[in-house]
Amino acid sequence: MKTTLLILAGSIVCFGQHWEIGANAGMGFVPGKTITSGAGQATAGFQPGVSFGGFVGQNLYRHLSGEVRYGFMQSNLRLKSGGETATFSGNSHVVHYDMVLHTSREGSHAQYYLIGGGGMRIFRGTGTETAYQPLSQFAYFTKTQTVKPMASAGAGVKFSLTPHVRLRTEIRDYMTMFPKELITPAPGAKFGGLLHNLVPMIGISFEY
Numbered sequence: 001m002k003t004t005l006l007i008l009a010g011s012i013v014c015f016g017q018h019w020e021i022g023a024n025a026g027m028g029f030v031p032g033k034t035i036t037s038g039a040g041q042a043t044a045g046f047q048p049g050v051s052f053g054g055f056v057g058q059n060l061y062r063h064l065s066g067e068v069r070y071g072f073m074q075s076n077l078r079l080k081s082g083g084e085t086a087t088f089s090g091n092s093h094v095v096h097y098d099m100v101l102h103t104s105r106e107g108s109h110a111q112y113y114l115i116g117g118g119g120m121r122i123f124r125g126t127g128t129e130t131a132y133q134p135l136s137q138f139a140y141f142t143k144t145q146t147v148k149p150m151a152s153a154g155a156g157v158k159f160s161l162t163p164h165v166r167l168r169t170e171i172r173d174y175m176t177m178f179p180k181e182l183i184t185p186a187p188g189a190k191f192g193g194l195l196h197n198l199v200p201m202i203g204i205s206f207e208y
Contacts (some may be wrong), residue, residue: 016061022205037189040082049074086134088127088141148176
């Protein structure tokens with residue numbers, strides 16, 4: 001009897017929670033990092049690229065939710081100096097958990113929210129290595145992959161299209177240390193530090 005009551009109580013708690021599942025897409029932008037060496041200066045970073053993914057969220061409290069997210073980003077590597085540019089194919093995957101602080105939706109079709117969380121980002125260089133690479137006096141592209149700890153922050157607005165369907169617009173900043181394993185400094189060259197990846201995106205979700 002006690003076991004039955006516990007199972008029933010657990011079921012009531014589970015059904016009392018609000019869940020949300022959805023998908024999103026956007027475009028990522030990465031400010032480059034300056035390389036300094038005896039050869040002068042260059043900028044290392046990534047080209048703008050498409051981003052898409054999905055998420056599952058749970059409304060924990062009146063103004064607080066939690067979300068597990070996955071995202072894929074086209075992240076081609078890039079070096080620039082003067083009028084010369086060198087590129088190398090690449091992509092990345094992000095997996096993270098975010099806390100979402102949001103306003104109440106009572107009496108309004110719009111819900112504003114702030115995002116903060118963390119996880120990991122897998123950077124992958126997928127191009128073909130060659131004996132000669134333009135701007136190799138500054139850095140080299142490498143066909144490899146590396147995993148970096150990642151922080152996630154952002155803000156957005158959620159609009160109610162129907163009682164259960166939401167339209168989401170948001171901007172995120174994915175922060176990691178620069179992946180020098182993919183863009184490796186040439187001897188005597190110096191660069192690195194914190195990498196910011198700004199991703200405006202739009203999504204659709206279903207709440208139940």
